[in-house]
Amino acid sequence: MPRHFETMDATRENVPIRAGFCGPAGSGKTWTTLNVASILAQLLGLGPVWLIDSERGSACRHAYSKRTRRGFHFKTVRLPGDDYSPETYIQAIEHCEAEGAQIIIIDSLSHAWNGPNGVLEQVDRVTANSRSRNTFSEGWKQLSPRHNRLIQHILSSPAHVLLTFRTKVEWVLQSVDGKMVPTKVGLAPIMRDDVDYEFDLMFRMSTPENSATVSKTRCDRIPCGEVFDKPGFELARRLAEWVLDEDMPRNYNDALANAVRRGVDATAKGEAGRPEYAAARDDLLAWCRGRRAASAVEEPVRIDKIVAELEAAVREQMKTPGAAVPPTTAGVARTTKASVAA
Numbered sequence: 001m002p003r004h005f006e007t008m009d010a011t012r013e014n015v016p017i018r019a020g021f022c023g024p025a026g027s028g029k030t031w032t033t034l035n036v037a038s039i040l041a042q043l044l045g046l047g048p049v050w051l052i053d054s055e056r057g058s059a060c061r062h063a064y065s066k067r068t069r070r071g072f073h074f075k076t077v078r079l080p081g082d083d084y085s086p087e088t089y090i091q092a093i094e095h096c097e098a099e100g101a102q103i104i105i106i107d108s109l110s111h112a113w114n115g116p117n118g119v120l121e122q123v124d125r126v127t128a129n130s131r132s133r134n135t136f137s138e139g140w141k142q143l144s145p146r147h148n149r150l151i152q153h154i155l156s157s158p159a160h161v162l163l164t165f166r167t168k169v170e171w172v173l174q175s176v177d178g179k180m181v182p183t184k185v186g187l188a189p190i191m192r193d194d195v196d197y198e199f200d201l202m203f204r205m206s207t208p209e210n211s212a213t214v215s216k217t218r219c220d221r222i223p224c225g226e227v228f229d230k231p232g233f234e235l236a237r238r239l240a241e242w243v244l245d246e247d248m249p250r251n252y253n254d255a256l257a258n259a260v261r262r263g264v265d266a267t268a269k270g271e272a273g274r275p276e277y278a279a280a281r282d283d284l285l286a287w288c289r290g291r292r293a294a295s296a297v298e299e300p301v302r303i304d305k306i307v308a309e310l311e312a313a314v315r316e317q318m319k320t321p322g323a324a325v326p327p328t329t330a331g332v333a334r335t336t337k338a339s340v341a342a
Helices: 029-044 058-062 086-098 119-128 137-154 233-244 252-267 270-293 303-318 336-342
Strands: 018-023 047-053 074-078 101-105 159-174 179-189 201-206 211-217 227-229
Touching: 018 029, 018 137, 029 047, 029 074, 029 101, 029 159, 029 233, 029 270, 047 058, 047 086, 058 074, 058 119, 074 086, 086 101, 119 137, 233 270, 252 270, 252 303, 270 303
Parallel strands: 018 159, 018 201, 047 074, 047 101, 101 159
Antiparallel strands: 159 179, 201 211, 211 227
C-alpha cells in the first residue's frame, strides 16, 4: 500500500541543541557542559539544568558550595553502576522529560557503549550464549537496534541535550617553550564510530588548557575549527542566538540599549504596551542572570537597580521627565521566559 506524505514549509523555530563534548580525563568535559548549560538555562529561560550521571557522582563535585559560594545549581539523576544499557539511559532521559526538564546533560554517553551491561559487554554475552558464536549475526544483530533507539531518543527529545564522551588517550611529545613535554591527547570518542554524524555540534576538549575545538558543526554562528578557551558565556550566547535565530547582546550596555529601545516603543502604546514592556525588562534580567551564571559564583542580580536604570533610560529617551512608564512590578504580565528564569 503506498504511503501518503505531507509537505510543509521548513521552519527553524526553537532549534533544539544536540552538542557533544569529548576529551581525555582532566580536559574539563563535565565542568564545561555544566557551565554552558547553566548560562543557556538563564538566557533561554529553561529552568533547572538536569544531569544524567554515569560517572558515580563526580559531577556533584561541581555543585554549589555554601562555603566558597561557587559552583552550579543543577538536578542530578544517577544511573545504577551495574547497568549502563541503552534502555537504562532511555529511562533516565524519559524521567527527566517527565519532570519537565528543558535542558539535559548526559555525563557520559561513553558508558552506554563500554560500561557494565553496555553495548559491547552485551554483544559479547549474547554471542557467547548463541549457538553459532558469530558476533555479527548474533550479538550485533540484537544490540545495534537497541543502541540506535537510544541515539534516536536523544535526537527526538524536546529538551536541549549536551553530552560528554570519554576519548581514547595517547601520550605524545610536544614542544613547550623549547622543551619536549609529554602531553595527553584525546583521540576518537569511546562510542560507535559514526556517532559524530548524529549531533549538531562536536567539541574536542584538550588538557590542561580546558579549551574546546569545534570539530563538527551545523551552526552558522560557530564555525568548524574555532577554539573556545574555557568555554562559557560566549559559546552559550552564540548557541542561544542559533536557537532563537536572533542576535543577543554581547555586553550589559548593549543589553540595556536593546531593552530601552523596546521599552520606548512599548511606552508609546500606553496600556496596550504593558506586556511588551514587561517582556523587554524580563529579557534584560534574563541576560544579566546568564552573565552572572558564567562566573559560577553566587552573586544576586540587583533587579531593583536594573529595573530603575531601565525606567530612567526609557524616560530619557521619551524626552519627557514625567512620562508614564508601564509598571514593572505587581500587576504586569511576566513572560514565560522570565518567570522560569527568575
